[in-house]
Amino acid sequence: MSCNHGYSFRYPETCHFSCNHGYHLYAGSTSRTCRADRTWSGSAARCCPGGYKYYQPSQLCYKAFNQQSDYTSAAATCSSGGGTLAIPRDAGINTFLINLKNAVDSKAWFWFGLTDRDQEGSWVWADGVALGHFNQWGPGRPDNATKNEDCALYWPQKDNKWSDFPCSETSLKFICQVGT
Incomplete structure (x- = not known):
């Protein structure tokens, strides 16, 4: 799984996730926003192989x-x-x-x-x-x-x-x- 913009984020930036090639999203969010309390919104994306x-x-x-x-x-x-x-x-x-x-x-x-x-x-x-x-x-x-x-x-x-x-x-x- 990768985040499209890299690994360093600041409040209130949003990370857009995608599953690696050959994997499919089964649960969680494809977008998560960095919150002021240093946590992420939504639930982590879960990817499974095809x-x-x-x-x-x-x-x-x-x-x-x-x-x-x-x-x-x-x-x-x-x-x-x-x-x-x-x-x-x-x-x-x-x-x-x-x-x-x-x-x-x-x-x-x-x-x-x-x-x-x-x-x-x-x-x-x-x-x-x-x-x-x-x-x-x-x-x-x-x-x-x-x-x-x-x-x-x-x-x-x-x-x-x-x-x-x-x-x-x-x-x-x-x-x-x-x-x-």
Whole structure:
């Protein structure tokens, strides 16, 4: 995001913002005025890459990809765009991601950023933070049934609850998140 006139402003000058090439404005103001109290009017502009949707409570942008991939390749795709696999850390984000993926393919399984690859049973988000209290595991999950089910997915046949699955499975779609 850039301000058209530079970075030094005085009261009552106005800055006009625009998103960087390939990004789109999803929230906030494209113009903000320097106030006498040294604050800015309006709310900060939030820009997301093309195809991504902004979710205000997390202040992140998300995209459900309609392409199949294993977990590692999906994570690499997210990383190449400056993000990670999506992290449904609370009920609000989880619902937003389910709606996002369902708009792409309501019957497909989708990877998100949760794994226990480093230590069986110790689930960690894509940003390295431990799972915590919120989860939406499906009935009897995680179960590590095949002894290598280390990556999490949305399970549409069970109301989009979470399930564990082999990370090497290539038939899943995925959801990425990036900062604004």
